[in-house]
Amino acid sequence: MSDHAVRDAQIAPSAVPSRTCFRLRLKTDFMLGVLSVAVMLAGWWLLSAAGVVRRDLLPTPPDVWAAAVEVVTRGYRGTTLWENINATLGRLLGGFLAATLTGVPLGLWMGSSRTTNAAINWIIQFMRPLPPLSYMILLILWFGTGDLSKGMLLFLTAFPIIVASSAAGVRCVKLQRIQAARTLGAMPAAVFRHVTLPSAAPMILTGLQIALAAAFSTVVSAELLAATNGLGWMVISASTFLRNDIIILCIIILGLLGVTLAGLLRALDKWAIHWRGRD
Amino acid sequence: MRTLPAWTITVLSVLLITAAWVGVTSGGLVRDLFLPGPLDVWSGLMELIDDGYKGRPLFLHVGMSLYRVGAGFVTGALVGTALGLGMGYMPKLNALAAPFIEFLRPLPQLAYLILLIIWLGIGETSKITMLFLAALPVSAIAARDGVANVPPERVRVAQALGASEWQIFRHVIFPSALPEILVGARLAAGIVYGTLIASEIIAGSSGIGWMVMDAGRFLRSDYVFVGIGMIGLAGIVIDQALLFIERRVVHWAGR
Amino acid sequence: MLNGFATRRAALLGAGATALTLPGHSRAATPATVNIGFFTETKPTMLAKGDGWFEAGTGGKLNWTEMGSGADINAAITAGSCDLGLSTGSAATAAGIAQGLPFKLIGMVDNIGPAEEMTVRTAAGIKTPADFKGKKVATPFGSTSHFRLLGFLKTNGLTQRDVTVLDMKAAAIVAAWSRGEIDAAYVWAPAKSKILADGGTVFPTYEALDKAGYVIADLIVVRDGFAEQYPDAVTGFIKAYGRALAMYLKDPNATADIVAKQAGVTPAVALSDMKEYDFVPLAEQATPAWLGGTPQDPGKFAHVLKGTADFLVEQRSIKSAPAVDAFQKATDTTYLKKALA
Numbered sequence: 051m052s053d054h055a056v057r058d059a060q061i062a063p064s065a066v067p068s069r070t071c072f073r074l075r076l077k078t079d080f081m082l083g084v085l086s087v088a089v090m091l092a093g094w095w096l097l098s099a100a101g102v103v104r105r106d107l108l109p110t111p112p113d114v115w116a117a118a119v120e121v122v123t124r125g126y127r128g129t130t131l132w133e134n135i136n137a138t139l140g141r142l143l144g145g146f147l148a149a150t151l152t153g154v155p156l157g158l159w160m161g162s163s164r165t166t167n168a169a170i171n172w173i174i175q176f177m178r179p180l181p182p183l184s185y186m187i188l189l190i191l192w193f194g195t196g197d198l199s200k201g202m203l204l205f206l207t208a209f210p211i212i213v214a215s216s217a218a219g220v221r222c223v224k225l226q227r228i229q230a231a232r233t234l235g236a237m238p239a240a241v242f243r244h245v246t247l248p249s250a251a252p253m254i255l256t257g258l259q260i261a262l263a264a265a266f267s268t269v270v271s272a273e274l275l276a277a278t279n280g281l282g283w284m285v286i287s288a289s290t291f292l293r294n295d296i297i298i299l300c301i302i303i304l305g306l307l308g309v310t311l312a313g314l315l316r317a318l319d320k321w322a323i324h325w326r327g328r329d
Numbered sequence: 330m331r332t333l334p335a336w337t338i339t340v341l342s343v344l345l346i347t348a349a350w351v352g353v354t355s356g357g358l359v360r361d362l363f364l365p366g367p368l369d370v371w372s373g374l375m376e377l378i379d380d381g382y383k384g385r386p387l388f389l390h391v392g393m394s395l396y397r398v399g400a401g402f403v404t405g406a407l408v409g410t411a412l413g414l415g416m417g418y419m420p421k422l423n424a425l426a427a428p429f430i431e432f433l434r435p436l437p438q439l440a441y442l443i444l445l446i447i448w449l450g451i452g453e454t455s456k457i458t459m460l461f462l463a464a465l466p467v468s469a470i471a472a473r474d475g476v477a478n479v480p481p482e483r484v485r486v487a488q489a490l491g492a493s494e495w496q497i498f499r500h501v502i503f504p505s506a507l508p509e510i511l512v513g514a515r516l517a518a519g520i521v522y523g524t525l526i527a528s529e530i531i532a533g534s535s536g537i538g539w540m541v542m543d544a545g546r547f548l549r550s551d552y553v554f555v556g557i558g559m560i561g562l563a564g565i566v567i568d569q570a571l572l573f574i575e576r577r578v579v580h581w582a583g584r
Numbered sequence: 585m586l587n588g589f590a591t592r593r594a595a596l597l598g599a600g601a602t603a604l605t606l607p608g609h610s611r612a613a614t615p616a617t618v619n620i621g622f623f624t625e626t627k628p629t630m631l632a633k634g635d636g637w638f639e640a641g642t643g644g645k646l647n648w649t650e651m652g653s654g655a656d657i658n659a660a661i662t663a664g665s666c667d668l669g670l671s672t673g674s675a676a677t678a679a680g681i682a683q684g685l686p687f688k689l690i691g692m693v694d695n696i697g698p699a700e701e702m703t704v705r706t707a708a709g710i711k712t713p714a715d716f717k718g719k720k721v722a723t724p725f726g727s728t729s730h731f732r733l734l735g736f737l738k739t740n741g742l743t744q745r746d747v748t749v750l751d752m753k754a755a756a757i758v759a760a761w762s763r764g765e766i767d768a769a770y771v772w773a774p775a776k777s778k779i780l781a782d783g784g785t786v787f788p789t790y791e792a793l794d795k796a797g798y799v800i801a802d803l804i805v806v807r808d809g810f811a812e813q814y815p816d817a818v819t820g821f822i823k824a825y826g827r828a829l830a831m832y833l834k835d836p837n838a839t840a841d842i843v844a845k846q847a848g849v850t851p852a853v854a855l856s857d858m859k860e861y862d863f864v865p866l867a868e869q870a871t872p873a874w875l876g877g878t879p880q881d882p883g884k885f886a887h888v889l890k891g892t893a894d895f896l897v898e899q900r901s902i903k904s905a906p907a908v909d910a911f912q913k914a915t916d917t918t919y920l921k922k923a924l925a
Contacts, residue, residue: 075420078424079420079423079424079427080424082421082424082425083424083425083427083428085425086424086425086426086428086429087428087429090429107447107448108448164332164335165332165333165335165338167335168335168336168337168338168339168342169338169339169341169342170342171339172339172342172343173342173346175565176561176565179519179522179561179564179565179567179568180557180560180561180564181522181523181524181525181526181527181538181560181564182523183523183526183527183530183531183538184526184530184538184541184556184557184560185557186530187541187542187545187553188545188550188553188557191362191363191545191548191550192363263434263435264523266435266437267437267438267439267523267524267527268527269437270437270439270440271437271439271527271530271531274439274440274443274531275530275531281440282437282439282440285440285443286443289443289447294444294447297443297444297447298444300440301436301440301441301444304436304437304440305432305433305435305436308434308435308436308437309431309432309435311435312434312435
């Protein structure tokens with residue numbers, strides 16, 4: 051490889067054109083990643099087993115694995131692991147889907163209509179920076195301690211983000227495109243469907259990804275505060291029984307869930323919006 | 330058909346909602362526990378300013394929350410940005426650090442707060458460490474992407490002009506990456522703020538988030554509303570302040 | 585042919601069963617599900633829970649939701665998601681009545697004497713109230729312990745600037761104590777027993793506080809809507825508790841065994857914990873010495889609640905407190921009397 055290409059690869063890896071180099075680099079990267087995680091696991095194991103950190107404060111990786119086996123086979127305090135994962139995911143997806151189904155249309159409307167935007171945008175802009183857990187207590191009072199208040203909480207977490215990004219997506223549609231379509235004789239509905247929507251789609255999907263991440267964080271917080279099942283509940287319950295191994299297990303599960311959900315949305319994004327970046 | 334200017338519509342909308350609020354609460358349709366009226370909220374605010382909350386002045390609670398946000402955000406954003414710059418510069422570092430960054434980013438922060446409290450105690454350290462870890466991945470990824478998106482021609486031009494590695498970094502790469510770094514910082518600040526309030530609600534004894542939770546205990550909805558209002562306001566202020574800085578510092582963004 | 589007949593019979597049976605479960609068809613109005621807010625505690629209540637007496641008494645399926653404090657029960661009742669509050673603290677009940685929340689006080693679990701008490705770290709060297717200055721004391725806010733702690737501070741001239749009061753749930757207190765992060769805690773069993781066993785000493789406050797009027801008790805409350813619909817279930821609930829109480833008085837050791845299992849402690853600890861409570865028998869509860877009385881001539885406990893509410897107003901926890909007759913009005917001893925009949 052020429053000198054410049056090497057320099058480029060070092061500074062802006064994504065700009066490297068060579069495909070063979072790319073594949074080789076991918077493999078090396080993967081191996082390095084695996085190595086990195088392995089070193090971390092080994093370090094963790096060592097710290098705990100050698101007693102540098104008390105074992106009851108930091109269980110060893112095998113301890114956490116044993117806890118996983120225990121929870122899968124014998125359940126946790128009368129609940130199965132599947133039950134808890136289901137509960138958390140159910141709440142998350144319920145609130146998120148409700149927010150998406152109502153938020154995207156509203157955002158599209160707000161982006162297209164100055165009147166609607168002027169009437170509603172101030173509410174959305176006030177809701178956005180407001181941490182959802184801060185009004186949880188009101189929701190509990192209004193909707194009870196069950197899943198309805200949690201569902202409302204997740205809905206209110208995701209809704210403003212989705213509305214704002216959908217509206218922004220519509221607003222960012224290049225005017226020339228709309229005008230071009232109109233000069234070709236397209237009706238407003240067709241303009242919307244074939245120009246506005248596809249142009250706005252990248253931003254809408256970005257908003258969905260951000261909203262999902264926020265909702266995921268919120269569902270766990272809500273379960274930490276007031277729940278009788280779910281992964282967040284498991285964490286807080288395990289802490290009262292000083293079961294740090296179960297806490298670590300739940301954190302790992304939550305992390306994997308988060309990565310999976312984010313990855314799924316990213317894949318959806320790539321598949322559905324193959325035109326992203328080709329402006 | 331004449332349409333009203335946008336700001337008029339907004340004002341009308343605000344007035345409408347306020348009127349509805351006043352109507353519902355003073356008409357006795359809803360108990361003041363569920364929804365306090367504007368006057369209740371105002372008197373609550375006055376009381377809090379005069380007498381503080383549970384033995385501590387209001388500004389102390391607000392100050393504690395802001396201090397925690399500041400400490401967590403600044404440390405997390407600085408370390409994260411530095412790490413991200415390194416990751417963008419050295420693909421090997423990126424490969425080594427990426428698993429942890431990508432795992433940490435979607436991980437609900439409050440879940441590991443419980444663990445941090447067990448390890449680091451109930452004081453400020455556990456919360457600020459959590460906030461540090463909340464800001465880190467977002468800043469790192471933003472910085473890394475910022476470096477990765479530097480147009481290679483700029484670098485080549487600098488090299489052609491005989492610039493040293495450090496000069497290239499300082500005058501080409503860093504400024505080119507700066508817009509993305511600052512956007513990442515703003516995002517991180519938002520996450521840190523939301524996480525802080527949640528942590529005060531779940532495991533706190535002071536701060537504005539805790540105050541909302543504690544006032545809600547005995548259904549002092551007027552204090553709760555004051556608290557929520559202040560939390561929202563502070564969030565907007567922080568976001569706008571960072572936006573202002575962003576626009577001033579990277580005035581060339583988008584060109 | 586035979587198939588058709590069987591199907592029709594099944595359909596009729598099904599229809600009949602459905603008709604019986606329809607609301608309003610009250611041969612004996614029993615609720616389908618009952619939402620109970622409770623606390624994991626070392627008391628005969630856990631016996632009635634563990635042995636299913638509460639379930640049998642109400643006739644419905646019980647949803648047990650563990651609460652953090654009486655205030656949580658207040659909020660849940662107001663939101664309609666809790667029907668019966670078991671062992672809710674008198675501080676929260678006083679606040680709830682003052683705010684006109686939709687519940688009635690129908691019984692007492694116990695009068696809390698030394699059962700909730702200040703525990704100090706032996707190594708912290710706290711011998712007098714003044715020694716608390718600069719120390720960290722933890723308690724679950726909104727609870728009867730919190731109420732007593734505030735009373736302790738007030739009667740000893742200490743402010744929350746002198747003493748750092750931390751808001752922590754019972755389980756968090758145990759954990760923080762084991763890490764040596766707090767100097768004292770005002771809490772109830774089983775947390776209290778755990779921290780006592782972990783380098784703690786009792787710092788007696790309750791006698792002085794009781795005399796100063798800071799009486800606290802654990803109570804049974806019922807949501808108004810539920811009581812109107814299912815009065816028999818409520819009576820059955822009280823009866824079940826009375827039965828558990830009677831068993832404790834007759835055979836404390838057997839009771840302690842069952843309670844210990846529910847609470848996650850040893851039977852010995854459960855027994856010693858229960859000894860610290862003053863379990864007032866149902867018959868005595870209905871007298872003016874406790875819950876009995878009329879709005880014109882309120883009983884002793886109505887006055888206790890009024891005093892509690894006034895203190896809470898002083899603390900700005902609630903906005904205002906009504907006159908003492910309101911507290912008596914919010915008390916309903918009919919279920920006690922029916923349970924005794």
